[in-house]
Amino acid sequence: MNNYISLETQYFQLSFSMALYMDDIGQMLKSLKNPKNLNQGQGAAASAMTSATNKTTDLSIRDIETSSKVDDIFFVFRKVVSRSISSLCSPSICATINLTSSNFDSLYIPYIEILLKQTYGGDFDKKRDYFLVILNDMCTTNTYIAQMQRELVDLTNQRLTTDDEVKMITMCINGDSLTTLSDRMETLLKENVEKIVQILSIPINQLIFPINHIHYEINDQEYERYEINDPFAQDFLDSFDDLLSPYKSILLTSIFDKLINHLSSHVAATLEDHIKQKKFNFLGALQLSKDIRKIIDHCVQLTSEQNIRHKFIRLQQIVQLLTMDKVTDIQDYTQEGYQWKLSVLDIKLLLARRSDFPLQAVHNLKL
Incomplete structure (x- = not known):
């Protein structure tokens, strides 16, 4: 033998x-x-x-x-x-x-x-x-x-x-x-999927940057105009798809899912950074909510993973804060035992981005 x-x-x-x-x-x-x-x-x-x-x-x-x-x-x-x-x-x-x-x-x-x-x-x-x-x-x-x-x-x-x-x-x-x-x-x-993320993060940052030029303190007429002419989300998603096209056409589904998983985290974190620098009124916050929902839904459709939405939890909570009718509405969430992924400091800083919320009321919040 x-x-x-x-x-x-x-x-x-x-x-x-x-x-x-x-x-x-x-x-x-x-x-x-x-x-x-x-x-x-x-x-x-x-x-x-x-x-x-x-x-x-x-x-x-x-x-x-x-x-x-x-x-x-x-x-x-x-x-x-x-x-x-x-x-x-x-x-x-x-x-x-x-x-x-x-x-x-x-x-x-x-x-x-x-x-x-x-x-x-x-x-x-x-x-x-x-x-x-x-x-x-x-x-x-x-x-x-x-x-x-x-x-x-x-x-x-x-x-x-x-x-x-x-x-x-x-x-x-x-x-x-x-x-x-x-x-x-x-x-x-x-390791090498993470290298792709590093490569793609630069052009993705460039695609997200135009949100800095979008005005989110808007009146009824501007809100209606935004409904007709999407100011940000659709252009971002079209360019995002173009950027991912060669990867989607070659990579196996399981690897492409891993890539989207990582990129979703990057997109969410980058959008959060930009949002924290902007000012909103109620209608502007509604428009942002539509933009974020559109981006999340699109990323979900790109992957076969069912749990990709968890990458955007912080972003979704940011939109919840910004679309509140009044500052004290957050107390309802606190009483119901809502699990915030945002710190108390984050919550107050974000509520302060609503130009129609009194800063003193935000400062006096007990969370």
């Missing part, structure tokens, strides 16, 4: 290395870096290999959702482990799983990290789509790990007869190597 284990692990390592070498996104990045003929100056064997990889460069990054390496590697890994399970020799099965899965730590993770560095640095707009596909790769890797573990455990239960053997092999299938890979993919995914 030692020879069998050696053959299987060597076969997998060679297949693994070849999958990385033939990886379509890796080839595209090489072509992007050096668009000249990649065959130039190569020997016959190397030229033949490059001719095969050049087929990949005929693809556009927009043609793929995930790169080829993910499917290729997990297809071979599943085959190798399935064959070892068919041997019915539990020590050999565990040895094959442990030896083959070690390639993920030594080859797969470093390769992913290299691709991330190549696509994030420099001109991000030029390499953005490649970066997004790599994020898809990480998410798909974790999906495949979970799916493959379930399949291999089912196969083990079908083929092996003793509970001890099934337990031992199941532990190997769900062992440290694949758990480490899954955890690392999740960490990298989180």
